[in-house]
Amino acid sequence: MPLAPTTLQVTGTTPAESYPVLVGTGLLGQLPELLGPAVKKVLVIHPRALRATGDVVRDDLAKAGLEALTAEIPDAEEGKHIQVASFCWEVLGKNDFTRSDAIVSVGGGAVTDVAGFVAATWLRGVKVVHIPTSLLAMVDAAVGGKTGINTAEGKNLVGAFHPPAAVLADLDALATLPKNELVTGMAEIVKTGFIADERILELIEEDPQDAIDPFSERLRELIERTIAVKADVVSRDLKESGDREFLNYGHTLAHAIELAERYQMRHGAAVSIGLCFAAELGRSVGYTSDAVADRHQSILKSLGLPTTYRNDRWASLLDGMKRDKKARGSQLRFVVLEDIGRPRIYEVPDSSLLFAAYQEIGE
Numbered sequence: 001m002p003l004a005p006t007t008l009q010v011t012g013t014t015p016a017e018s019y020p021v022l023v024g025t026g027l028l029g030q031l032p033e034l035l036g037p038a039v040k041k042v043l044v045i046h047p048r049a050l051r052a053t054g055d056v057v058r059d060d061l062a063k064a065g066l067e068a069l070t071a072e073i074p075d076a077e078e079g080k081h082i083q084v085a086s087f088c089w090e091v092l093g094k095n096d097f098t099r100s101d102a103i104v105s106v107g108g109g110a111v112t113d114v115a116g117f118v119a120a121t122w123l124r125g126v127k128v129v130h131i132p133t134s135l136l137a138m139v140d141a142a143v144g145g146k147t148g149i150n151t152a153e154g155k156n157l158v159g160a161f162h163p164p165a166a167v168l169a170d171l172d173a174l175a176t177l178p179k180n181e182l183v184t185g186m187a188e189i190v191k192t193g194f195i196a197d198e199r200i201l202e203l204i205e206e207d208p209q210d211a212i213d214p215f216s217e218r219l220r221e222l223i224e225r226t227i228a229v230k231a232d233v234v235s236r237d238l239k240e241s242g243d244r245e246f247l248n249y250g251h252t253l254a255h256a257i258e259l260a261e262r263y264q265m266r267h268g269a270a271v272s273i274g275l276c277f278a279a280e281l282g283r284s285v286g287y288t289s290d291a292v293a294d295r296h297q298s299i300l301k302s303l304g305l306p307t308t309y310r311n312d313r314w315a316s317l318l319d320g321m322k323r324d325k326k327a328r329g330s331q332l333r334f335v336v337l338e339d340i341g342r343p344r345i346y347e348v349p350d351s352s353l354l355f356a357a358y359q360e361i362g363e
């Protein structure tokens, strides 16, 4: 029996920046209506691991009278590559996709990012609907309109802001999601708890195992709370000229680690380490209390997330962090916490402070 869906609304400054995020079960049938009557042709982009779901989505669209085809792309970060975008552009071109046609992404955050980027760039922008299938993509990547690919120099260095027309977070997908992917998705939920909603932290602390049970009411509440925070922030600041930077808490080091690991470490695992690093930085410069900083370690550990990192990579990590999008010229800027729910930007005066925080999380 499908559970009644919850609709969380992103309300941007224009209709094109406003869209619903549906959370529930048995939602896929709603896709044709969400695409709208003008759309006649759809490209469903999915990785091999989600071929069966991609085919179901395509067949449902065909039954609804649309011309639908699929494009299978490489899994995980291998999909966030210019050659993959180029392959999708080729499929769109060979099949005469026009501005009234659409793209549907089916997959984790890597797929929603690259499919969103393809939608942002094809004919300078066509409609996209995201069907996130990982926990991380449901609570974060599919919402907010950040799209992108990686380059040899770093994570998400090429992209565009391109809000979706709708997001269908069908919780049924979590049934096949490997445990490690559930755990790494929790890192963005914990991030959101620290920057905006302490109840998220309490819900996890009350029962960490229940929090990562894909069928628990607790996880559904965590998902909805996290999306609600993101929807609120991106409604006010789509292009990251203000509060949206707070959603990047923990990400400056995280992205540098992902690059150093050649994208073999999951984003959520790197974010977990990055959160601990940011907490140590905040503690050392007097913004973050010991209690709040220590809470990062304890909650992330309780979920099975990493909180430390090898101590012999400083030079390459510092180099990677210089390309963080929050940097301005040579000025590195970090999100730190004054308290739970009170993030702020800290302009780092001297990289020795960063090195000290790195030593605190060193293995």
Ligand SMILES: NC(=O)c1ccc[n+]([C@@H]2O[C@H](COP(=O)([O-])OP(=O)(O)OC[C@H]3O[C@@H](n4cnc5c(N)ncnc54)[C@H](O)[C@@H]3O)[C@@H](O)[C@H]2O)c1
Pocket: 047, 049, 050, 075, 076, 077, 080, 107, 108, 109, 110, 111, 113, 133, 134, 135, 136, 137, 140, 141, 142, 143, 144, 145, 146, 147, 156, 173, 174, 175, 176, 177, 178, 181, 184, 185, 188, 266, 267, 268
């Ligand atoms: N645009 C944004 O605002 C935003 C926000 C957060 C993260 N991201 C990006 O999202 C990516 C991380 O997303 P992710 O953690 O979902 O990783 P991912 O997309 O690499 O997916 C992780 C793995 O889970 C598999 N998978 C996904 N759904 C599944 C399912 N239902 N059943 C079985 N397997 C499934 C995938 O095939 C993959 O192997 C990163 O590239 C990150 O930069 C973007």
Ligand SMILES: O=C(O)C(=O)C[C@@H](O)[C@H](O)[C@H](O)COP(=O)(O)O
Pocket: 140, 144, 146, 155, 156, 188, 240, 244, 245, 247, 248, 251, 325
């Ligand atoms: O939506 C945002 O804004 C975020 O920063 C959310 C992050 O979780 C996400 O990983 C995002 O893709 C990072 O963006 P980037 O601008 O640092 O590439």
Ligand SMILES: [Zn+2]
Pocket: 140, 188, 251, 267, 271
């Ligand atoms: Zn992230």
